[in-house]
Amino acid sequence: MSISALAQSQQVEETINVNGVKREFTTYLPTDAIGGMPVVISLHGGFASPKGQFKLADFRPIADKDKFIVVCPASKHGWEDGKDVGKIDEVKFIDQLISYLIKTYHANGNRIYVTGISKGGFMTARLACQLSSRIAAVAIVAATLDSNEGYTPQYPMPILFIHGTKDPIVSYNGGSLFGREVYSHRDIIKKWAAIDNCNPKPVITNIPDKAGDGTSLIKEEYTNSATGMQVIGYTVNNGGHTWPGGSQYLPRFLIGKTTKNLNACQTIWDFFKPYTLQ
Template identity: 35%
Template sequence: MPYRRWLSLAVLAACLAGCGMRHVSAAAPRDLSGTFRSGSMNRTYTMHLPHGDPVGLVLSLHGGGGTGNGQRGLTDFDAVADAHNLLVVYPDGYDKSWADGRGASPADRHHIDDVGFLAALAAKLQNDYNIAPGHVFVTGMSNGGFMSNRLGCDRADVFSAIAPVAGTLGVGVACKPSRPVSVWEAHGTADPLVPYKGGAVRGRGGLSHSISATAMVDIWRSADGCHGNPTSQVLSNVGDGTVVHRFDSTDCAASTEVVFYQVDNGGHTWPGGKQYLPKAIIGPTTRALDGSEAIAQFFLAHARD
């Protein structure tokens, strides 16, 4: 095909995906950048398309001070999305932050409606790419983990499963989901930024306070009507100084599940992801758990019909 004709088709495909029109999968490039109007602002995002028609949509939210592209590099979720035929989107927060309800972030202090923005962005992309209702999910790291929990609490009608990493909820932030939500959580016991046991969080924008990781699990077990004690297992030790415990609650309403990975000696990191800062600053990254792969499998197993 002549180069000019190929270029014209590529430009047309990008416009079809980003200009409010229906997606044509055969002509689309695999990576796109887009803007979305929300709250009188143009919000930006990066998107990675699988080879075939996607079977689910994943929003992946960066931490405070980060970007969508930074989250993409940290998690390597593109490769997982390709393997499982998922469309993954990396939105950019306002001033590199999300309004997760704790009150300290730039987005919170400027009263940004990130719940509205992310739910509306998900609805647009679900429509553009013919993704079935109940196949929309959200994950995130740190500030993005807090935001993932808030989306599960506030918009359970949109997100059928969430996967917060190194993030819980702010003290006093309500969580009363309209329906059960499947939850996958991971948190390091040696996290120096978002304490495993809850307390002061000194993040972008100032001081806030978080609930503990176990309190977050208990909130979701209660919201999902889980019965009995969770089962537990210890993942294989890979000799990196961390030990990963998996706690699994399966006897929950509407076939939901609450899975919690307690990473002993784990830091403020993405399991299996990049060690993005020295261990002396953020603690170690466990190699006993491939977080991105586990999250993708969990999401697909908990899509709503």
């Protein structure tokens, strides 16, 4: 496809073959798309879909304005963010997906970003550990990182975490999660700050409840002054297993509150856009 002639936005359902398995993804090309655009890969949660992720975390209006591609891959089996099983190699899938986007849409290979929520957030964390050579920055919502799956942060990576203190599914305090052990929000931020050689003393900003929804936020910024690399954590006080600024996709008694005091899509894109692969 020649994107030079694409005057209107376009959303395309596509597939690639990975280890003999057909993998599906949906690609959004913004209005007046051009060559060399960045890419935001957005990973859905468990029991969700690319269609649901586009609805929950809608980067498309921002993509139209700032000219980047949005891709929502599908994982019908729910993201093998732990040890691979059989033919399902999620890291290889995203690796080949990046290559496809560069070849097909002339995307900027130095500006590939990944974000995700819940199971998609844990998969994003895995990619930060195992595919860091292809990803410029990541952002993780309502998830942290497995502590016993055989992979761990090794290489510097700009990274942002958003987590609610009242998340009923993935505890803000970490611990046991469906038979696995996961880091707490605070512990994983400190771990990444050390990997990125950031100043261990963060800059703290309080974000009040201007929306009147019973939530507020604390932003912690850890910075490496030499490289400009940052690790940022947002604690959503009284927030649930939700995407800030997104829809209340299930009732509050099941997933907790969705804060309207932060637009996660805009916040994540603003975090991503200064970074390129080193």
